[in-house]
Structures are given as C-alpha cells and as structure tokens.
Amino acid sequence: MQIRIDKAFGSGAQAGIINVLQIKSELGGSAVTSIFILTETLTVGPLLSTSTGEMFKIFESNLLSAFHVVQRFFPDLLENNRGHIVSVSYPAFTSWGKKNMVPYISSKCGMEGFMYSLEDEVRHHLNQADIKFTDVFVKLHLAQCAMDFGSSLRFD
Amino acid sequence: MGANSSGVSKAVVKCLAKEKPKALILIDTCEADEHLMKSLEESGTQAVYFRIGNYTRFSLDATIDKVNANKN
Numbered sequence: 713m714q715i716r717i718d719k720a721f722g723s724g725a726q727a728g729i730i731n732v733l734q735i736k737s738e739l740g741g742s743a744v745t746s747i748f749i750l751t752e753t754l755t756v757g758p759l760l761s762t763s764t765g766e767m768f769k770i771f772e773s774n775l776l777s778a779f780h781v782v783q784r785f786f787p788d789l790l791e792n793n794r795g796h797i798v799s800v801s802y803p804a805f806t807s808w809g810k811k812n813m814v815p816y817i818s819s820k821c822g823m824e825g826f827m828y829s830l831e832d833e834v835r836h837h838l839n840q841a842d843i844k845f846t847d848v849f850v851k852l853h854l855a856q857c858a859m860d861f862g863s864s865l866r867f868d
Numbered sequence: 869m870g871a872n873s874s875g876v877s878k879a880v881v882k883c884l885a886k887e888k889p890k891a892l893i894l895i896d897t898c899e900a901d902e903h904l905m906k907s908l909e910e911s912g913t914q915a916v917y918f919r920i921g922n923y924t925r926f927s928l929d930a931t932i933d934k935v936n937a938n939k940n
Contacts, residue, residue: 735893739914742891748880750896751920773920777895781918785893796887800879848879 744788749778749799749823759814767815774801774819779826795843799827803849877904884911895920 753773755766782797789795804820824847831845880894884907891914908915 735916739891739916742914744889744891744893746883746887746889746892748883748892748894750880750894752897753920773897777918777920781893781895796883796889798880798883846883850879 743792744785745792745794746796746798747782747785747789749781749797750801751777752801754813754816756812756816758812762815770815771819771822774816775822775826778823782830789843790838790841793842795841796846797827797830797843798846798848799823800848800850877907880904881907884908884913889913891915894918 751773753770755762755770757766778799789797801820801823804817804824808817810817827845827847834841834843834845881904884892888911893916895918897920
C-alpha cells in the first residue's frame with residue numbers, strides 16, 4: 713500500500729500543483745476506480761465581513777478540490793467502465809436557517825449539484841458507463857458546531 | 869471536519885469492503901484517522917490521500933492533457 717499525505721501544498725504560485733502522471737506512477741499502474749471526497753471546511757461570519765480570499769478558500773476546499781480531482785481521473789473510470797465516486801459531507805439543507813454561513817452553505821449546495829449533474833452526464837452522454845455515485849450525508853451536530861463558531865438558528 | 873469526524877471513516881471503510889477497489893483517491897481536509905488507514909492497509913488498496921489543510925490552494929496541473937495526447 714502506498715499512501716501519500718500532502719500536509720500542505722506549500723505557498724506561492726506553484727502551491728497545490730499535483731502531477732497526475734506522478735500519482736499514476738505511484739499507484740503502480742493500477743487504474744483509479746474510486747474517488748472519495750471528504751473535504752469539509754466550515755467558517756462562520758457575516759457575508760459583508762467575509763473577505764473575497766476567505767470565500768474563495770472555502771469554495772476551493774469544499775467544491776473545487778473535488779472538481780479538479782474528478783475531472784483529472786474521470787478518464788480512468790470511463791476507460792475501465794467501472795468506478796465509484798463517493799462524497800461524504802454534511803447535507804447543505806441541514807445548514808439552512810442558520811445565519812453567518814453564506815459561503816459554506818453555497819459551497820455545499822454546489823457540491824450536491826456537482827454530484828447530481830455529473831451522474832446525469834454519465835447517464836445521458838457517456839454511454840451509461842458503469843460508474844456509481846454515492847452521497848453520504850453525515851448527520852453530525854452541525855448546528856452545535858456552527859453555533860460554537862458564532863452562528864445561531866433563525867428561530868431560537 | 870472530514871474523515872476524523874464521527875462515522876465518516878466508517879462510511880469509507882464500508883464502501884471499501886463492498887467495492888474492493890484496486891486504487892483509490894481520497895481528498896480530505898484533515899489527517900487520515902487510524903481506523904481508515906488500517907482498513908486501507910488490510911485491504912491492500914493502493915491509495916493516494918490528499919489533505920487540503922490551512923486553506924492552501926489546490927489544483928492539479930495540466931499533465932492530463934499529456935496523458936490524453938499520448939493515448940491519441
């Protein structure tokens with residue numbers, strides 16, 4: 713087994729650049745058949761006091777990271793006509809009704825849309841390839857977690 | 869948040885047991901927990917684990933284009 717842990721992708725213009733060929737060689741020629749998306753970044757704060765950079769970082773963590781990885785490794789799944797994309801996250805709808813969470817909820821809704829639309833794309837445009845999509849919604853105490861950060865329920 | 873949170877790793881392990889993938893990719897915002905690592909090791913699955921931490925930029929390069937070019 714080879715597990716690579718990128719603790720941080722460094723900083724600067726080259727930060728976070730991951731070589732797909734290198735990853736494939738690390739996997740020893742085995743084609744990627746499963747992609748697990750577990751990213752979850754939660755920040756709480758009023759929209760007007762949230763910087764553009766901070767908002768971008770939330771979207772990058774919660775949504776764009778999945779987009780990048782799936783886009784790069786999707787050809788492998790199609791080639792083998794087998795694959796499973798699993799997204800494990802808190803459902804966006806459990807966050808509705810809480811204040812100061814605009815970027816987070818937006819990114820979560822984006823992630824749900826990404827999964828559903830990708831599944832539709834496979835079904836309709838990619839010859840119904842045998843690729844499974846699973847959304848695992850974790851029922852965690854997100855409300856409490858968010859309130860610890862300064863959010864609150866609408867009707868409390 | 870992420871795989872270290874309650875039950876998330878269990879969901880992954882359950883999928884691993886059912887699917888038995890040869891190679892997989894995980895993207896997470898925190899370190900892999902022991903339960904998950906152990907399961908990966910026992911299953912003999914080749915895994916690449918990306919951890920996105922401290923709001924670092926995350927993007928893949930354009931080498932996939934080279935891969936496609938080689939195929940063609």
